[in-house]
Amino acid sequence: MNIKELIKEAKAARELAYVPYSKFQVGAALLGKDGKVYRGCNIENAAYSMCNCAERTALFKAYSEGATQFEAIAVVADTKRPVPPCGACRQVISELCAPEMKVILTNLHGDVQELTVAELLPGAFSPEDLNA
């Protein structure tokens, strides 16, 4: 699977977003090293703080099925610039994905920004910080 195909997967995931409050649909597609794709959409809740982003939906789906090694994640939304993941997702991605993994941010206009997990959240709080 190439980047273009992974973006297509993210767009398909976006169509399933449950967003009655923000009406802001986001899709993600996480490519496992085994070639499997884990799609994720954002899922909101009337208790707003319970909303879950597309990126974390995809990652939690993968981990819950035993997949922990990934090639890339693509994220798409209808934004002017390639959609920037929120701080919570940057933190979760930093811990659950390798620092050199590709992060592909895009939008419906076809703008694409490619970076690595390490670049997504410099100075992330990490498991090592728990060992005083």
Ligand SMILES: O=c1ccn([C@H]2C[C@H](O)[C@@H](CO)O2)c(=O)[nH]1
């Ligand atoms: O990268 C992002 C940014 C926002 N959202 C979701 C959270 C909420 O449901 C809606 C508006 O913030 O978009 C994502 O899923 N991913």
Ligand SMILES: [Zn+2]
């Ligand atoms: Zn997020």
